[in-house]
Amino acid sequence: MVSGETQKAEALREEVRAFLGKNLPEKWGTPAYKAPEPGSEQAIALNKSFTKKLYDAGYTGFGVPAKYGGVERPAGERAIIRAEILRSGIPLPFVGLGRLVVDTLLQWGTEEQKKRYMPGILSGQVHWVEGFSEPNAGSDLAGVQTTAVRDGNEWIINGQKCWTSGWDYGEWGFLLCRTDVKAPRHRNLSFFLFDCATPGFSRKPLRQMTGEPHAQYGELFFDDMRVPHENMVGEEGRGWYVAMTTLIAERGGGQVGAASGEAGLMGMASMRTLGGVDGLIELARTTRRYGQSVWDDTTFRRRIAQFAIENEAQRAYGIRLGQMIRNRTASGNEASMMKVTRTEQGKRQGDLACEIIGAYSQLVRGDPKAVNEGDYVFSMLMSRGTTIYMGTSEICRNILSERILGLPRD
């Protein structure tokens, strides 16, 4: 006999499957499907329309009260939806960096800010850019030099931000500025939201070592850009603490991520390109070198198995972390652990794919003989950035050793 609960779960599963079957792009999940170039107009349009459909169906927007545009569903239903969406292979998350704004506003925003910004983010309709890093403030984020000076009910912002993802299609942005030149470190910063259409704002691409023509990252310039005071998040001089909430969300410890099961923004990108562990096995099995398939080489085979093991370890840890968050025993610093492990793993995965293809790892996108159109090599190069952005692996290890293990700051 099947219980009512089981029947309901089964019905929801069917509903999500039917929805995905109807709404995913044509040929999705088959080798014939060609994804639009990341960051291109088509990719943005596809992302917006698909996220809107998911949101309207109640399949995304979790972790936020309904009055701010969130979708409230029991954890069991969210898990079913998440599992079905993951099965379909849709890249997560849907709402990009805006999700960090949601987490930040949930903790620090005014009622008005929450109501104004969250629905557009959760439904995937407004894209956001991040203004944290500067040429002279990377790991030492508290050293930002972009200034905001008060003028009546406005702030005048001057300076430069870099390593901004989604730099070209972002419609709104958040940034950390110095608002007090005299106050001590960590207490001299404020956090602002700004409309990218504001005069005085400009942007340009930043070409990275992967060398692709469409730059994923850009630089932002602020030349007497005026922002209304109501766009400040948290109190004046408390921007550092506001930004910490953003960073924890970015590294995978946010409330929205926890509710939706999407642990952070990072890490999985390279894994997807490589087709996961199955993709690596397939690559190793179909690549013949020195008279045998690479899979028949014990060393390669066991290294691939190691990735499967690490993936399960991360999955099992995710279950534990979910419980810690529910029991309120999580500190938020756990996100640094996931960040460092996923990104370091991503690098090793990219390296392994390149080692499997041997001489062909020298051919990049554009060469007709490049394996998998150069995606393995691209992914291997791209992963180099992952251990630097959002807190380098070294900063993450500092956080873990100081805030979790209690070792002294140097």
Next chain:
Amino acid sequence: MAIELGLNEEQTMLKKMARDFLATETPKTFVRQMMNDEVGHSPEKWKKMAELGWQGLVFPEEFGGSAMSFRDLTILCEEMGRAVLPGPFYSTVILVGLPILDFGTDAQKKKFLPKIASGEMVCTLAALEESGDLWADDIHLRALKRGNEYILRGTKLFVTDAKAADYMLVAARTSRTQNLEEGITLFMVSAKEWGIYVQNMTIMDLTRKQYEVRFTDVPVSADNIIGELNGGWPILQQIALKAGAALSAEMVGVGETAMEMTVAYLKDRQQFGVVIGTFQSLKHRAADMYIAMEYSRSLMEWAAECVKEKDPDAPTAVAMAKSYCGDAVKFVTDAGVQLHGGIGFTWDHDMHLYFKRGRYDDTAFGDSNYQKEWVARKLESNLM
């Protein structure tokens, strides 16, 4: 399957009770005393553990047990790893008690389980031979049928706690066919029988004694066959599965303790006028130790739950946990010695106890390399 990890209230109490008991009853002075002891078994402590219901934790009440779960048992194993506990708990309960519970006849359960639970009986498994691996082709010890008896002849190696054992579960070859996984039979053999010679192996990890055991025409009744005649190999695989989960739990206890000792030392030790824990190269190593142990715990808890629930994924979960925990415990105890500096290399410091126990736990029932190979084969078969 929706798996809940972490501990419930009852399990938290069990863990606390175990930690308190082991801290009071089996401190390092006791551990070192047992290391120097040829048998490495304290009947007095064994009785006290039985009074707490540990040996019979998972046995049904009718056999003198407490009817708790395998997951609960791994909590004890973890705490025993923390304490680098010497003695035959692992040999008796994990390697022999569980297979009798799972595969024994009612009469066999009545004969052995209540005595194990009450602390009157110590057992061990005699499975490995020359190769040191649990591999069907490598089991040569012969059992020849004579009337209603079998006569055992051959040598077993790496038999844990053999000198303390009252009974040994012996893997013997009862027939030889093309498929070497067939023709293996398990016998419960009294260690007091004439013709059994137990000899020390000079071992690295003195907290877990291992011996060479020679069987020179030892008679054993057919009534003492555990499981089916010639059906021993699947049982050995089940033993390996549960031992793998139990050893993973031990490794989590061993590794976490080594990490905690090291972090405490980094906060205390001064060089160059500062606490050495301020140095980033050491802090980062400590962070990596923490990461390794968090993932170890996650996989171990998942594997233990899978075994408890008889999940079809249990063999994969255990192989993954054992591989990851094995690598982690080797890394963490190596870093433990290194970060302690000179003192960590001494016999008097306890770090080497953890270092060596970790090595035993990794090696037993297939080390991290073997487990990775197993996982690779499994991944391959999933694709076909």
